[in-house]
Amino acid sequence: MTLWTRTEMAARAAADIPEGWYVNLGIGMPTMVADQVSADREVIFHSENGVLGTGPAPAPEDADPWLINAGKQHVTLRTGGSYVSHSDSFAIIRGGHLDLCVLGAFEVAENGDVANWATSENDTAPAVGGAMDLAAGAKRLWVLMEHTTKDGRPKLVQRCGNPLTALACVKRVYTNMAVLDITEAGFSVVEMAPGVTREALIAATQAELIFQ
Amino acid sequence: MIDKTVASMADAMAGIQDGSIILLGGFGAVGQPDTLLDGLIEHGARNLTIVANNAGAHRVGLARLMEMRRVGRIVCSFPRSSSSVIFEELYRAGEIELEIVPQGTLSERIRAAGAGIGGFYTPTAVGTKLADGKEMREIDGRMMVLETALHGDVALLEAWQADRWGNLTYNKSGRNFNPVMAMAAKTTIVQAHHIVKLGQLDPEHIITPGIFVDRIYPLNGAAA
Numbered sequence: 001m002t003l004w005t006r007t008e009m010a011a012r013a014a015a016d017i018p019e020g021w022y023v024n025l026g027i028g029m030p031t032m033v034a035d036q037v038s039a040d041r042e043v044i045f046h047s048e049n050g051v052l053g054t055g056p057a058p059a060p061e062d063a064d065p066w067l068i069n070a071g072k073q074h075v076t077l078r079t080g081g082s083y084v085s086h087s088d089s090f091a092i093i094r095g096g097h098l099d100l101c102v103l104g105a106f107e108v109a110e111n112g113d114v115a116n117w118a119t120s121e122n123d124t125a126p127a128v129g130g131a132m133d134l135a136a137g138a139k140r141l142w143v144l145m146e147h148t149t150k151d152g153r154p155k156l157v158q159r160c161g162n163p164l165t166a167l168a169c170v171k172r173v174y175t176n177m178a179v180l181d182i183t184e185a186g187f188s189v190v191e192m193a194p195g196v197t198r199e200a201l202i203a204a205t206q207a208e209l210i211f212q
Numbered sequence: 213m214i215d216k217t218v219a220s221m222a223d224a225m226a227g228i229q230d231g232s233i234i235l236l237g238g239f240g241a242v243g244q245p246d247t248l249l250d251g252l253i254e255h256g257a258r259n260l261t262i263v264a265n266n267a268g269a270h271r272v273g274l275a276r277l278m279e280m281r282r283v284g285r286i287v288c289s290f291p292r293s294s295s296s297v298i299f300e301e302l303y304r305a306g307e308i309e310l311e312i313v314p315q316g317t318l319s320e321r322i323r324a325a326g327a328g329i330g331g332f333y334t335p336t337a338v339g340t341k342l343a344d345g346k347e348m349r350e351i352d353g354r355m356m357v358l359e360t361a362l363h364g365d366v367a368l369l370e371a372w373q374a375d376r377w378g379n380l381t382y383n384k385s386g387r388n389f390n391p392v393m394a395m396a397a398k399t400t401i402v403q404a405h406h407i408v409k410l411g412q413l414d415p416e417h418i419i420t421p422g423i424f425v426d427r428i429y430p431l432n433g434a435a436a
Contacts, residue, residue: 049239050388066242066384066386068239069385072239072293083382084387085390086239086315086389087320087392093316125267126312127293128314128342129315130314131314132316132337132342136335136336136337136338137316137336166338166339
């Protein structure tokens, strides 16, 4: 069984993004999706802090201290890009103008609920950022995450145990084991990583799976 | 003649009261008015409520203000980061009150204040614990939560260029919360990297018009 690497997961998601889409990528692994979209394809990346048309990271010596993404990393602006205020940036998000948002998550439930901002046992201050706005506002939400936690617990579940970010909004999940759509009937397997068996996927998932 | 530039930091901070609600521009360090924060530390106002996206970093600026026990309450979307050590200490010790607001709701609550709107219904946070106890309503078939305007007594902001009327431009992602906060405080105080002559800014490119701005503190000393 060969699990997809983080780069392969990002590439798998990137392959499903059509040219012309406006896309917000969450902090962490989802940010890697941008590097998997070739520069000649016009996919426009949005960043919550008011950047529309985020380009690749600059060489360290070319970093502009005034130009960061939502993860506070230095970025560039691609030709045709623009800057907006936070107010307009979240009008873009909440107003349904983004074709897609890709977020990381702690858990995704079979009805599309997502939990990605706080864990139940967390004693530090919770930090929500723009996750709830993105989950509620983008035209479609995909989640990019490992199939299980580091200690092997399923992250695709019947009901989320962690505090929710938004209700019934995830359309598709890309994990290191499989690509799954969320349908009326639950998780539907679109593709599995090479050598992943149905049995292995079922064992790593705490919800029913539909195999097409 | 209108001239909103101030001659000293003491003039910039004049009249800020204990217990004020301070809207603080910036996203992380970018667009955050660090020089004005140093001025506020020097000024001495206490028992402040800070409204900002983040809760300060390291031991400077906002973090220093908190470390001096001058902030009783913070309203923000993302207090947690590897460098927000002071906030984490105070929060764990129960010495600072935290109100977590989704980032877009935070921005829109401030915009509502600046635009004279009492509140608004948003789909953000429906079904989550951040909507607990709030009024809910179904509009056009979708559940929404009522959020109310968030006013500031003072806004501390950073701009790139300013003229003596207080017309402002920003630099790249340094814009962020600054324009919306400029609208929402009784007194809006701006640190500006460059002071330009009135008329030098293209009217089509002014992002914040001077009507929203009260004081300009020039970062490079002399006004034009």
